[in-house]
Amino acid sequence: VQLVESGGGLVQPGGSLRLSCAASGFTFSNYYMTWVRQAPGKGLEWVSNIVGSNTYYVDSVKGRFTISRDNAKNTLFLQMNSLKSEDTAVYYCARGAGPYDYWGQGTQVTVSS
Numbered sequence: 001v002q003l004v005e006s007g008g009g010l011v012q013p014g015g016s017l018r019l020s021c022a023a024s025g026f027t028f029s030n031y032y033m034t035w036v037r038q039a040p041g042k043g044l045e046w047v048s049n050i051v052g053s054n055t056y057y058v059d060s061v062k063g064r065f066t067i068s069r070d071n072a073k074n075t076l077f078l079q080m081n082s083l084k085s086e087d088t089a090v091y092y093c094a095r096g097a098g099p100y101d102y103w104g105q106g107t108q109v110t111v112s113s
Contacts, residue, residue, distance in 0.1 A: 001025040001102045003093050008107030015083050015111070021076040021093030021104055029071040032097035035078050037089035038106075045089075048078065049097050060086070083111045 007019040021033070034049040048057045048067040055067050066079040076093050088111050094100035 001095065003095065003102055003104035005091065005093055005104040005107040008091060008109045010110045010112065011083055012113050013084060013111055016079070016081045017083065017109060019078040019080065019091055019093075019107060019109070021078075023074045023076065023093075023095075026095070028069075028074040031095050033067075033069060033076045034094045034097060034100060035067060035076075035091060036094055036100070036103075037087075037091045037109075039086070039089040042089075044092075046098075047091070050076070051097055080109070083109075085111050087111050 002024045004022045007017060011017055032049055032051045035047040036044050037047050038044050046058060047061060048065060050067050050069055064082045068077045090106040090108050092106045093104045095102040
């Protein structure tokens with residue numbers, strides 16, 4: 001099993017980024033998938049997951065972030081709009097909806113002017 005995130009970077013407040021998580025080594029469509037983040041000096045925070053056709057978000061990102069998946073391409077996405085400084089974190093994709101049995105290496109998102 002391998003999960004590889006990409007798409008992070010430096011963006012100004014109010015900007016957008018689209019994170020991707022390429023999955024391999026398992027039947028991607030059979031699993032719930034999750035995004036989790038860790039801000040500097042803080043613990044892990046659940047951000048969003050996709051369970052079948054249902055999506056869920058932490059309150060702080062509702063209306064700004066959108067999780068989606070392309071099962072044909074074995075890829076999970078997180079579209080992040082109206083980014084704020086408090087969204088600065090390393091973002092991880094994880095397999096499952098809790099507990100998570102596999103994690104990616106993470107991608108850094110920095111929101112700063």
